[in-house]
Amino acid sequence: MTKVKVYVTLRESVVDPQGIAAQEALQTMGFNEVESVRIGKLIELELAGTAAEIETRVTEMCDKLLVNKVIEQYSFEIGEVAGK
Amino acid sequence: MTKVKVYVTLRESVVDPQGIAAQEALQTMGFNEVESVRIGKLIELELAGTAAEIETRVTEMCDKLLVNKVIEQYSFEIGEVAGK
Numbered sequence: 001m002t003k004v005k006v007y008v009t010l011r012e013s014v015v016d017p018q019g020i021a022a023q024e025a026l027q028t029m030g031f032n033e034v035e036s037v038r039i040g041k042l043i044e045l046e047l048a049g050t051a052a053e054i055e056t057r058v059t060e061m062c063d064k065l066l067v068n069k070v071i072e073q074y075s076f077e078i079g080e081v082a083g084k
Numbered sequence: 085m086t087k088v089k090v091y092v093t094l095r096e097s098v099v100d101p102q103g104i105a106a107q108e109a110l111q112t113m114g115f116n117e118v119e120s121v122r123i124g125k126l127i128e129l130e131l132a133g134t135a136a137e138i139e140t141r142v143t144e145m146c147d148k149l150l151v152n153k154v155i156e157q158y159s160f161e162i163g164e165v166a167g168k
Contacts, residue, residue, distance in 0.1 A: 007126055036130040042091055046120040061115055
């Protein structure tokens, strides 16, 4: 079983209301040094396969289901093989 | 301005309905090799300060606002200094 971390972020040109809300809350709390907050997703997968298979399959999963490519972009890291 | 990436994940013991839904959808689409899907947050901050200040302040932001420590855990990476 291999662990894969998929990082999904909004494209630069897309407004992030959740990030803006968090930034405003941080400012209110005195964290005035914060210039920007953007909130994306971290998707952790565990799956079987060789590294090459996983690379192809995870790309397919992102393109077909996990990522909305109109507004989001992604990258992923194939991690260590967990025991079993 | 320094970029910081905060990785927020649900604690192991917490059920992740969004992850389960994604896993079921992947199975339906033929991605049967996927054993587990967990969905967390990736928060990207841009802020001013020295590395030591940033470490302290980001820990405070996570503890006070960004992370619900009852059900979530976090780690963060202090990245490169973006040009100003």
